[in-house]
Amino acid sequence: MKFLNILLVLFIVGCLSWPSMQSKLETYIIQVESPESQISTQSMSMDLGSWYNSFLPKSISKHKLESRGAVFDILISQCDERLCCKIISRASERNEEETGFVNAWPERILSLHTTRTQSFLGLKQNIGLWRDPNYGKGVIIGVLDSGIFPDHPSFSDKGMPPPPAKWKGKCELNFTTKCNNKLIGAQIFPKENGSPIDDDGHGTHSAGAFVKGANVYGNANGTAVGVAPLAHLAIYKVCNSLGWSDSGILAAMDVASHDGVDILSLSLGSSSSPFYSDSIALGAYSATQRGILVSCSAGNSGPSESSVANEAPWILTVGASTLDRKIKATVHLGNKKVFEGESAFHSKSFSTKFFPLFDPSLNASESDSSYCGSGTLTDRAVKGKIVLCMIGGSYTRIAKGQAVKDAGGVGMILINRIEDGFTTSADAHVLPAMDVTYEDGMKIIDYMNSTKKHVARITFQGTILRDKNAPVVAGFSSRGPSIASRRILKPDIIGPGVNIPAAWPTSMENNTNSKSTFNIISRTSMSCPHLSGVAALLKSAHPTLSPAAIKSTIMTTAYTVNLANNPILDEMLLPASIFAIGAGHVNPSRANDPGLIYDTPFKDYLPYLCGLNYTNREVGNLLQRKVDCSEVKSIPEAQLNYPSFSITLGENPQTYTRTVTNVGEAKSSYIVEIVSPLGVFVTVKPSTLKFSKMNQKKTYRVTFSKTDNSSTSGVVQGFLKWTSNRHSVRSPIAIVL
Ligand SMILES: *[C@@H]1O[C@H](CO)[C@@H](O)[C@H](O)[C@H]1NC(C)=O
Ligand SMILES: *[C@@H]1O[C@H](CO)[C@@H](O)[C@H](O)[C@H]1NC(C)=O
Ligand SMILES: *[C@@H]1O[C@H](CO)[C@@H](O)[C@H](O)[C@H]1NC(C)=O
Ligand SMILES: *[C@@H]1O[C@H](CO)[C@@H](O)[C@H](O)[C@H]1NC(C)=O
Numbered sequence: 001m002k003f004l005n006i007l008l009v010l011f012i013v014g015c016l017s018w019p020s021m022q023s024k025l026e027t028y029i030i031q032v033e034s035p036e037s038q039i040s041t042q043s044m045s046m047d048l049g050s051w052y053n054s055f056l057p058k059s060i061s062k063h064k065l066e067s068r069g070a071v072f073d074i075l076i077s078q079c080d081e082r083l084c085c086k087i088i089s090r091a092s093e094r095n096e097e098e099t100g101f102v103n104a105w106p107e108r109i110l111s112l113h114t115t116r117t118q119s120f121l122g123l124k125q126n127i128g129l130w131r132d133p134n135y136g137k138g139v140i141i142g143v144l145d146s147g148i149f150p151d152h153p154s155f156s157d158k159g160m161p162p163p164p165a166k167w168k169g170k171c172e173l174n175f176t177t178k179c180n181n182k183l184i185g186a187q188i189f190p191k192e193n194g195s196p197i198d199d200d201g202h203g204t205h206s207a208g209a210f211v212k213g214a215n216v217y218g219n220a221n222g223t224a225v226g227v228a229p230l231a232h233l234a235i236y237k238v239c240n241s242l243g244w245s246d247s248g249i250l251a252a253m254d255v256a257s258h259d260g261v262d263i264l265s266l267s268l269g270s271s272s273s274p275f276y277s278d279s280i281a282l283g284a285y286s287a288t289q290r291g292i293l294v295s296c297s298a299g300n301s302g303p304s305e306s307s308v309a310n311e312a313p314w315i316l317t318v319g320a321s322t323l324d325r326k327i328k329a330t331v332h333l334g335n336k337k338v339f340e341g342e343s344a345f346h347s348k349s350f351s352t353k354f355f356p357l358f359d360p361s362l363n364a365s366e367s368d369s370s371y372c373g374s375g376t377l378t379d380r381a382v383k384g385k386i387v388l389c390m391i392g393g394s395y396t397r398i399a400k401g402q403a404v405k406d407a408g409g410v411g412m413i414l415i416n417r418i419e420d421g422f423t424t425s426a427d428a429h430v431l432p433a434m435d436v437t438y439e440d441g442m443k444i445i446d447y448m449n450s451t452k453k454h455v456a457r458i459t460f461q462g463t464i465l466r467d468k469n470a471p472v473v474a475g476f477s478s479r480g481p482s483i484a485s486r487r488i489l490k491p492d493i494i495g496p497g498v499n500i501p502a503a504w505p506t507s508m509e510n511n512t513n514s515k516s517t518f519n520i521i522s523r524t525s526m527s528c529p530h531l532s533g534v535a536a537l538l539k540s541a542h543p544t545l546s547p548a549a550i551k552s553t554i555m556t557t558a559y560t561v562n563l564a565n566n567p568i569l570d571e572m573l574l575p576a577s578i579f580a581i582g583a584g585h586v587n588p589s590r591a592n593d594p595g596l597i598y599d600t601p602f603k604d605y606l607p608y609l610c611g612l613n614y615t616n617r618e619v620g621n622l623l624q625r626k627v628d629c630s631e632v633k634s635i636p637e638a639q640l641n642y643p644s645f646s647i648t649l650g651e652n653p654q655t656y657t658r659t660v661t662n663v664g665e666a667k668s669s670y671i672v673e674i675v676s677p678l679g680v681f682v683t684v685k686p687s688t689l690k691f692s693k694m695n696q697k698k699t700y701r702v703t704f705s706k707t708d709n710s711s712t713s714g715v716v717q718g719f720l721k722w723t724s725n726r727h728s729v730r731s732p733i734a735i736v737l
């Protein structure tokens with residue numbers, strides 16, 4: 001295979017950045033073409049080094065390039081203003097004529113798709129869904145996150161076979177525990193940042209979603225089963241508690257692709273940007289070309305419109321919803337009113353006495369005090385009271401509890417943001433505390449306002465199962481439509497991402513109310529590993545499936561109703577928009593037998609990218625070679641062979657084709673069922689697809705047009721479904737009128 005990645009990463013340390021002239025660390029991503037014609041495979045890495053060096057100003061080209069796969073770092077510890085200016089101006093020249101130079105941009109710092117501090121509760125993870133006879137055997141999942149705490153009992157390799165022969169990755173652990181047959185690799189990017197050990201907890205938790213072993217604690221009994229318990233894990237630490245950067249991600253994805261991973265799981269991202277300057281989209285493109293499925297969190301910026309991250313069509317974009325489990329807590333007010341919320345606080349010794357309430361916003365000396373920011377609760381009156389704290393500010397839920405505890409408070413009621421709706425989250429607080437909805441919080445404040453002798457008590461009921469509304473889309477789960485490519489429906493899928501227990505480093509016990517090795521987290525950073533795990537199960541059961549085919553099986557078999565058989569609801573308990581759930585909620589057992597698949601041949605992404613009206617240079621950035629879109633028969637975005645539809649419909653009808661591949665019974669016949677969105681006609685030709693052999697492909701045409709009398713505007717939704725006597729293959733349709 002051709003040598004693909006041609007990313008040169010420059011780390012420019014301790015110099016003046018230009019043009020702001022402020023002293024700070026700057027890293028630039030500089031892409032150059034692969035000098036394929038000039039180098040032989042044998043001496044590739046050395047010759048690549050000198051090729052890259054030729055792009056640097058003479059004064060620094062003598063610096064040693066450190067190779068990480070096809071990505072090179074240069075650490076420049078001393079450079080003056082002139083030198084920095086030279087590098088940056090060179091990087092921003094974008095000279096079309098200059099051979100080999102593709103693009104350059106200052107790297108962005110990406111955000112964690114979670115809050116980091118929730119602490120532990122071990123719970124019976126009653127997701128009967130994650131059962132597959134293969135349990136992900138023989139599959140390698142690469143997790144890009146904050147590293148790993150390898151000593152965690154979850155990562156024992158009892159019963160694990162050795163990694164497959166194709167594995168070429170490294171283990172850079174320098175710790176009491178080395179890698180084993182479960183945890184087969186651990187590396188850090190960039191290297192100079194230390195060891196792959198998790199100093200945040202998030203990475204251990206993300207990886208922990210794939211392993212067995214959440215222990216029994218408190219009320220629940222049982223063993224949590226990881227999503228793909230027999231899959232091997234390779235850890236790529238790309239961030240610390242401060243965040244992560246483009247350059248680390250690019251390097252890690254590239255190395256992971258060469259190491260032999262089958263699935264890449266990224267619970268991180270930033271806001272939307274065009275694919276050619278989005279490091280995850282870039283890295284994922286190369287990985288996909290190598291047959292690796294890249295699964296990413298959709299982001300936690302919901303419920304605002306167009307907040308979805310990681311939107312590229314070659315990525316599986318995962319939103320978050322609830323399980324049928326609540327971890328209930330109740331607050332009783334002095335006026336006998338009762339409000340329910342959630343908490344994972346765990347203590348047998350907690351007094352259930354009434355205490356006075358305290359609202360720090362009433363006597364605010366600092367603007368942050370209503371958020372219970374660390375150090376803002378200076379009023380001595382906090383002592384001995386239950387404190388009302390608003391979600392928000394730059395403080396985590398656990399940190400707010402810590403601030404209340406430090407100030408002498410005896411309990412805390414966390415009040416959600418209005419947009420969180422009915423989504424509450426159970427955190428293992430350092431003191432008796434619970435999370436309530438905004439609406440309930442306002443009623444509690446009203447009560448405080450109504451009497452001078454306001455008191456409350458908090459009680460903890462623990463795990464409550466079988467919430468008939470489940471799955472409910474979490475308020476924080478990011479929403480479409482996609483900005484980067486409006487005519488690709490995003491997110492693709494939702495999965496469990498609220499109150500998910502998984503491994504947590506014991507070294508982080510300060511954060512918690514017990515020395516537990518499990519934590520519970522509510523974010524898309526937890527739903528993403530669930531879907532990565534399902535992808536691993538599918539890959540293990542069907543090793544030849546392409547990344548696009550795996551996506552298709554997951555999407556066309558998803559369910560769109562909840563346990564009560566009603567449409568899936570959102571955080572306001574209203575029917576969820578198609579831009580919240582995409583194809584719906586993952587249904588792993590059905591995904592194992594989809595009947596038909598929408599495969600996207602990798603070569604189709606080129607006409608798609610040209611159809612996005614990117615320049616040749618921009619498309620070349622993704623493909624990492626020279627591209628001339630005028631020589632490419634470009635396609636509209638909606639023509640990509642995607643398992644869902646997102647259409648912006650004007651007066652003119654629009655027609656697209658889709659090609660499905662038969663992976664069900666050799667001889668089978670499918671009939672189309674169409675539920676047209678309001679105000680839209682959807683017609684499909686032919687309306688019957690007859691297959692006579694396996695892997696046979698059939699193409700159909702679908703036409704969208706406005707009905708004559710349509711006065712509807714905004715978003716309307718429907719679906720089309722191919723049904724045989726054994727399978728049903730559903731594609732959601734989102735239409736903006
Ligand atoms: C491993 O850790 C030990 C103790 O912290 C240290 O002395 C040693 O240099 C480390 N080795 C590497 C390769 O980082
Ligand atoms: C929890 O499991 C233990 C051991 O299997 C059993 O003895 C106990 O009764 C169980 N508790 C509950 C509440 O199910
Ligand atoms: C507000 O703070 C001041 C100074 O700490 C204190 O004397 C006063 O009692 C507080 N008022 C209320 C309503 O808590
Ligand atoms: C509390 O009561 C005061 C005076 O009646 C009013 O101005 C204020 O808006 C009330 N606050 C809340 C949160 O209801």
Ligand SMILES: *[C@@H]1O[C@H](CO)[C@@H](O)[C@H](O)[C@H]1NC(C)=O
Pocket residue numbers: 510
């Ligand atoms: C955690 O606990 C240790 C020992 O008790 C202490 O030294 C350290 O400062 C604590 N860390 C935090 C973040 O509170």
Ligand SMILES: *[C@@H]1O[C@H](CO)[C@@H](O)[C@H](O)[C@H]1NC(C)=O
Pocket residue numbers: 611612613637
């Ligand atoms: C690209 O340009 C063509 C021609 O101007 C236009 O019809 C099409 O909508 C554009 N596509 C996108 C994605 O903007």
Ligand SMILES: *[C@@H]1O[C@H](CO)[C@@H](O)[C@H](O)[C@H]1NC(C)=O
Pocket residue numbers: 707708709710
């Ligand atoms: C619009 O027309 C379609 C068929 O032409 C009809 O079924 C539908 O009821 C009409 N809707 C309205 C609002 O008149």
